Amino acid sequence: MYPAHFVQNVIPAIQKVDGFLSADLLSREFEGKIEYTVISRWxxxxxxxxxxxxxxxxxxxxxxxxxxLESFDDVVIHYEVAVHVS
Known part of the structure; x- marks a missing residue:
């Protein structure tokens, strides 16, 4: 459910923001539910x-x-890239 919303709504909107580079939606099963984490790069x-x-x-x-979403975090954590390998 959320992955479709992310692809259809979030990504097109955020791609219009100056300085946006990329985003990934990660998922895992945790305690019988699906947990999502978004990692965006700016x-x-x-x-x-x-x-x-x-x-x-x-x-x-x-x-x-x-x-x-059933629930979500109200705060986010920002990191700077120390090392990038691709």
């Missing part, structure tokens, strides 16, 4: 702030995602 923290607002630690959850 050009800079300024780009993240332009998308998320002045407090980028607050999760941006649009109404369609709220409807598609």
């Amino acid at each position: 050009k800079s923290m300024d780009a993240v702030k332009a998308f998320a607002g002045e407090n980028p630690s607050l999760a941006v959850i649009e109404p369609g995602a709220v409807a598609a």
